[in-house]
Amino acid sequence: MGDLLVSYLKIDFKRLITDKKIIIVVLVLLIIAVFDPITLARYFAKYPSSTQTIGNNPFQFWMLLNSAGWGNHLFSNAFWIVTVLFTGLIYYDDKNTSMYMYQITRGSKGAYFISKFISTGLLSFLVVLVTLEINVLMTYTLFPDTVHKTEQYGFNIPLEGSFAYDAYLVNPMNVVQMYTLLNALAISIFVVFSLCMSVLLNLKNRYIVMVIPVIILYGISYITNAYPSLVIYDIRIILQPLAASGIEGINWSAVSFVTGGWMLVDLLLIGAVFYKTRDCYA
Numbered sequence: 054m055g056d057l058l059v060s061y062l063k064i065d066f067k068r069l070i071t072d073k074k075i076i077i078v079v080l081v082l083l084i085i086a087v088f089d090p091i092t093l094a095r096y097f098a099k100y101p102s103s104t105q106t107i108g109n110n111p112f113q114f115w116m117l118l119n120s121a122g123w124g125n126h127l128f129s130n131a132f133w134i135v136t137v138l139f140t141g142l143i144y145y146d147d148k149n150t151s152m153y154m155y156q157i158t159r160g161s162k163g164a165y166f167i168s169k170f171i172s173t174g175l176l177s178f179l180v181v182l183v184t185l186e187i188n189v190l191m192t193y194t195l196f197p198d199t200v201h202k203t204e205q206y207g208f209n210i211p212l213e214g215s216f217a218y219d220a221y222l223v224n225p226m227n228v229v230q231m232y233t234l235l236n237a238l239a240i241s242i243f244v245v246f247s248l249c250m251s252v253l254l255n256l257k258n259r260y261i262v263m264v265i266p267v268i269i270l271y272g273i274s275y276i277t278n279a280y281p282s283l284v285i286y287d288i289r290i291i292l293q294p295l296a297a298s299g300i301e302g303i304n305w306s307a308v309s310f311v312t313g314g315w316m317l318v319d320l321l322l323i324g325a326v327f328y329k330t331r332d333c334y335a
Contacts, residue, residue: 057161061168065143069176072141079180081131086188089116089124094195108203111196112225116188117232118209118294124188132289133270136243137263139177144169144251145262166252166326170245178241185233199225211297216305218297232294235312239292242315243270249322253329286311 069075093114097104107113116124193199211217211228220227247266256262277287284290285302288311297303 065172182237
């Protein structure tokens with residue numbers, strides 16, 4: 054199975070990196086990562102007095118934290134959509150052509166699905182991680198003053214007791230890297246979730262295949278936001294650095310519970326996929 058899995062992975066990675074939907078997502082993420090700090094730097098160059106009140110510290114302006122920036126808004130609003138597009142609709146395309154039957158009859162159905170989950174999850178994780186790191190590099194290059202801190206800066210410091218607080222005390226960059234990794238991991242988790250939905254629902258319309266996971270994830274996020282006691286368990290809240298500065302209770306227990314919970318959901322869905330497709334022709 055090992056050699057066959059490697060063969061499947063090579064095919065899937067090649068298909069994914071040449072898929073137009075994924076290429077567009079990558080380009081959009083790169084544009085956000087690069088131009089968000091550039092536009093912000095141009096603003097401060099035009100209104101230099103703003104640095105006296107707002108500040109000029111890069112920790113305030115990396116994309117994931119700077120909720121006032123257009124990059125943050127675009128990334129946040131497109132979050133669930135991105136997770137679906139990163140699947141490349143790879144299973145849907147296989148199922149609606151001869152590719153699915155060709156691959157599972159010439160090899161192993163188990164290797165086929167494992168390859169799909171690994172390739173989509175890993176590729177999305179790496180792409181998001183790299184683009185967010187590019188944003189961090191751009192921000193810290195354009196805003197090199199890490200010493201001076203204004204009153205406005207203080208509103209960005211994680212609350213004592215939050216999962217990011219101790220990391221901030223050691224070095225603010227630790228917080229930046231924690232959230233960068235966490236967001237990349239979350240994207241990959243929901244890419245696998247979306248792929249599982251595609252397999253389990255087996256819908257015939259590609260647009261419905263893209264919309265259903267987004268609706269489900271938006272719905273779950275909406276419900277958790279509707280009840281104040283559940284807000285700290287909304288992964289979209291956890292993924293926003295500014296939330297740790299204003300909402301109490303986002304500690305390691307909450308983060309581990311939510312992240313681990315979504316991983317468990319993925320594992321259960323993957324199990325359901327293998328059960329549903331136990332018949333070679335399912």
